[in-house]
Amino acid sequence: MFARLAEASTSLDIGTLFVIATCVTTLLGLFLLFAWMQDRVQALAWWGLAYLIGGFSGVLWQLGDALSPWVPSWIADVLLLIALGMIWSAARLFHGRQVRWGAMCFGATVWAASSISSVMPHSPAARIMLSSVIVATYTFLIAAELWRERRKSLIRRWPALFVPMLHGAIFLFPVALASLGVRSLATGWIAVFAIEVVLYVVGAAFIVLVLAKDRAVNRYKAAAETDPLTALLNRRGFFTAAAALMAGNKSSKAPVSVLAFDLDRFKSINDRFGHKSGDAVLGLFARVARSSLRAEDVVGRIGGEEFVAVISGTLAEASIAAERVRSAFERAAVAPGSPQIPATVSIGVACGMPDVSIDVLISRADAVLYRAKENGRNRVEPDEMMVSSGAERLLDSRAQMKLATMPAVSALTVPILVR
Numbered sequence: 001m002f003a004r005l006a007e008a009s010t011s012l013d014i015g016t017l018f019v020i021a022t023c024v025t026t027l028l029g030l031f032l033l034f035a036w037m038q039d040r041v042q043a044l045a046w047w048g049l050a051y052l053i054g055g056f057s058g059v060l061w062q063l064g065d066a067l068s069p070w071v072p073s074w075i076a077d078v079l080l081l082i083a084l085g086m087i088w089s090a091a092r093l094f095h096g097r098q099v100r101w102g103a104m105c106f107g108a109t110v111w112a113a114s115s116i117s118s119v120m121p122h123s124p125a126a127r128i129m130l131s132s133v134i135v136a137t138y139t140f141l142i143a144a145e146l147w148r149e150r151r152k153s154l155i156r157r158w159p160a161l162f163v164p165m166l167h168g169a170i171f172l173f174p175v176a177l178a179s180l181g182v183r184s185l186a187t188g189w190i191a192v193f194a195i196e197v198v199l200y201v202v203g204a205a206f207i208v209l210v211l212a213k214d215r216a217v218n219r220y221k222a223a224a225e226t227d228p229l230t231a232l233l234n235r236r237g238f239f240t241a242a243a244a245l246m247a248g249n250k251s252s253k254a255p256v257s258v259l260a261f262d263l264d265r266f267k268s269i270n271d272r273f274g275h276k277s278g279d280a281v282l283g284l285f286a287r288v289a290r291s292s293l294r295a296e297d298v299v300g301r302i303g304g305e306e307f308v309a310v311i312s313g314t315l316a317e318a319s320i321a322a323e324r325v326r327s328a329f330e331r332a333a334v335a336p337g338s339p340q341i342p343a344t345v346s347i348g349v350a351c352g353m354p355d356v357s358i359d360v361l362i363s364r365a366d367a368v369l370y371r372a373k374e375n376g377r378n379r380v381e382p383d384e385m386m387v388s389s390g391a392e393r394l395l396d397s398r399a400q401m402k403l404a405t406m407p408a409v410s411a412l413t414v415p416i417l418v419r
Contacts, residue, residue, distance in 0.1 A: 018058060018061065019058075019062065025201050026055030029051030032205060032209070041212045044090075047090040051205070053079055053083040054080055072115075077131065078115075081108040084107065087204070088104065091146055094145070146211070230283055230301050231286065241310075242298050255312075256310060256311065256313075257310070257314070257315060257349060257352075258310055258351075261325070261346075262345065262346050263345050264343070264344045264345060266305040277341060284339060286299075288329045291328075296312070297310070310358070315383070319380055325347065326347055329345050346372040347369065347380045348380075349365060350368065352364075353386075360387060364383050365383065
């Protein structure tokens, strides 16, 4: 297929193809900068600026003969390699990683040094191999960075890996030819490279815009589901995340537990120390709860001083986790650097199967929470009865009705029927 494409490309003017590639790259760079002005995603600015630098290097390459008295011919190649390093840096910025300036400029530095030397300018094959390796390396690094975006499904992550990987593989093709003894590329193959570059810059721009859009959507979604004071999930976010956790436990039939928290005498804290101090206590409890529970546990603030958590585990395991939160909060409330307000929390714990309604579990946890309040506060109160699923309760009620409607039997037969 590539051979036929190369033959068909011989009828195309190479200069025209590179002019098209330069124009497309420049327009995409301006478009990405415009998108950055709208969304303020730093990676878009880097990516757009890299495209503009790449387009400018194409202009220098086209005007090489006219500018040769003033601008060395290798400057255009150096700018193009800097643009590739900037695209890699933009991919890193998507994940909050720092820009590695040395690595970003390493390829351009190697190329500039080799161009100034007395060996490389007189060896076109070596120049082609070196440039191909540098371009492919940066492209594979870009693919690796984009692949690390774990919030998307595998279906949407595949293009982010496939497009750069294909581009890098194509640019390694001259290295393969050189290893086979081919010292130069045909004009048709150069046209194929030019066409592929146009397709790559368009595909890469599309991928980065999709990533930026998903990042913005996730940011707005997180803001809509996050309590601004405590940075925990709000009521809406909590019930969404709790439903996902319980759905994940259904296949393994693993029990889930609900922890209901209520800060003790919180109204008195507001009255005595002011609402600002009360907010500080709420924020402190949120940090303690988040750090004391596992990363996969769901914690949210459902109103006022009331918090709730859903975790995978039995009643005993949940009670241990609740005690860990209770004791940690009691210590943190009076520790140096804290609000220095004696504050405690009462916790009710209920456990059930994952197909039980979350509302039922919260209701049971609330009931034992009030029992903890009545028994002196600053304590963990477990609900000793396992909350069964709706199907199990239905079977239990049918068994009871069956026994109630049975004719009288001997006292020895009843235990057998019950078993």
